Amino acid sequence: MQNTQNKPFQTFLERTGQRIPLTLFNQFVAVAKMFSRLKLEVRAEFYFNHDTGKFNLYFPQQRVHRYWVENDEPDGTFVNYMLDKNDQFCELVCEIHAHHEMAPFPSSTDNASERLPGMSYVIVGHLLKDIPAVTARTFLPTEMHTDLEFSDIFYADKGYVTHDYDQLPSIKAKWFEIVR
Numbered sequence: 001m002q003n004t005q006n007k008p009f010q011t012f013l014e015r016t017g018q019r020i021p022l023t024l025f026n027q028f029v030a031v032a033k034m035f036s037r038l039k040l041e042v043r044a045e046f047y048f049n050h051d052t053g054k055f056n057l058y059f060p061q062q063r064v065h066r067y068w069v070e071n072d073e074p075d076g077t078f079v080n081y082m083l084d085k086n087d088q089f090c091e092l093v094c095e096i097h098a099h100h101e102m103a104p105f106p107s108s109t110d111n112a113s114e115r116l117p118g119m120s121y122v123i124v125g126h127l128l129k130d131i132p133a134v135t136a137r138t139f140l141p142t143e144m145h146t147d148l149e150f151s152d153i154f155y156a157d158k159g160y161v162t163h164d165y166d167q168l169p170s171i172k173a174k175w176f177e178i179v180r
């Protein structure tokens, strides 16, 4: 059998050979650690900027809860903002959310919502430990999830420091509504 037939479907990252810098992953983890102390989930999105060739980490306005998190703004808000403000085209390529101190196993809610073929989905758990645990997967047109390797999505960029989770991205408290 031809090798290509083993991989009939690819994510945006696999198709383009692009990887997201670990510095951005660490910035998400830094925020997720803060929310984990409050036992709250949190989510973010990675965009590929086709005009700069770089990735953006974006925290949408969101409602955060102990067992779920959901956007509180329309889909495409960041894409429209970057087009209007900077005349740059950004494409959503990876969604990431955190399960605070719990394991990064996908919940039934996750399985129901993470169903866009080609999207990379990452869940981070055990966030109060030194090294968090990660689940990575995508969704196939055949209606199944399939696991990805962490290294299918992220790479160690220049300037990245192992397990340095102190570099906070710029975030504003008003973006997060806590639901108890």
Ligand SMILES: [Zn+2]
Pocket: 097, 099, 105, 106, 107, 110, 123
């Ligand atoms: Zn989840």
